[in-house]
Amino acid sequence: MELYIGIAAAIFGTVCWIPQAWKAWSSRDTSGLSLPSNLMFLLTVSLWLIYGLMVGDLPLILANVCAVTAVLVIVTAKLKFG
Amino acid sequence: MELYIGIAAAIFGTVCWIPQAWKAWSSRDTSGLSLPSNLMFLLTVSLWLIYGLMVGDLPLILANVCAVTAVLVIVTAKLKFG
Numbered sequence: 001m002e003l004y005i006g007i008a009a010a011i012f013g014t015v016c017w018i019p020q021a022w023k024a025w026s027s028r029d030t031s032g033l034s035l036p037s038n039l040m041f042l043l044t045v046s047l048w049l050i051y052g053l054m055v056g057d058l059p060l061i062l063a064n065v066c067a068v069t070a071v072l073v074i075v076t077a078k079l080k081f082g
Numbered sequence: 083m084e085l086y087i088g089i090a091a092a093i094f095g096t097v098c099w100i101p102q103a104w105k106a107w108s109s110r111d112t113s114g115l116s117l118p119s120n121l122m123f124l125l126t127v128s129l130w131l132i133y134g135l136m137v138g139d140l141p142l143i144l145a146n147v148c149a150v151t152a153v154l155v156i157v158t159a160k161l162k163f164g
Contacts, residue, residue, distance in 0.1 A: 002136045009129035016122035020115070029114040034105045040098035047091035054084045 014063040017070035024077035033078050042071045096145040099152035106159035115160050124153045 024030050045067040052060030106112050127149040134142030 002133055005129055005133045005136065009126050009133060012122050012129065013126040016119050016126055018119075019122075020119035023116045023119075024114065027114065032106065032109065032111040032114040034102035037098050037100075037102035037105075040094050040101075044091050044095040044098055047087050047094065051084055051087045051091060054087065 010059060010063055014066045017067060017074065021070040021073035021077075024074050024081075028077070028081040030078045030081045033074065035075075035078055038071060038075050038078060042068070042075055045071055092141060092145055096148045099149060099156065103152040103155035103159075106156050106163075110159070110163040112160045112163045115156065117157075117160055120153060120157050120160060124150070124157055127153055 024033065045064050048060060049064035049068055052058075052064055106115065127146050130142060131146035131150055134140075134146055
């Protein structure tokens with residue numbers, strides 16, 4: 001049971017920033033996004049990716065490659081559109 | 083070394099949404115926030131909290147109590163201010 005809850009959390013955590021990345025890039029409406037929060041979150045998912053690579057954990061690597069990509073799009077949109 | 087990277091990732095992941103929660107609530111500028119992303123992220127951190135409670139992992143519980151609180155503020159601000 002814990003395993004399924006952990007898997008569900010990992011899947012939602014992987015895909016959840018895709019709508020925000022899409023919205024920020026397509027609407028250019030980024031004034032309400034916090035740059036410190038998104039930079040810290042980019043650092044967070046980058047550190048998890050490095051950790052996953054160091055311990056050789058494939059689910060952690062795949063989830064965080066996806067998250068790093070989405071959050072990079074959000075941070076780039078914020079820096080570009082203000 | 084992996085341990086320190088994991089700990090750093092956990093700490094940044096815990097505090098990173100506090101500036102966004104503060105910004106959303108104080109500025110009421112929430113039009114650029116994606117409701118689907120923030121609802122999915124609320125589900126994600128809630129599931130991690132439940133998982134932490136089930137397996138009795140104190141760092142996971144503390145980190146996700148903090149994250150659930152910050153993301154609840156963001157979702158409430160988004161629903162209230164549009």
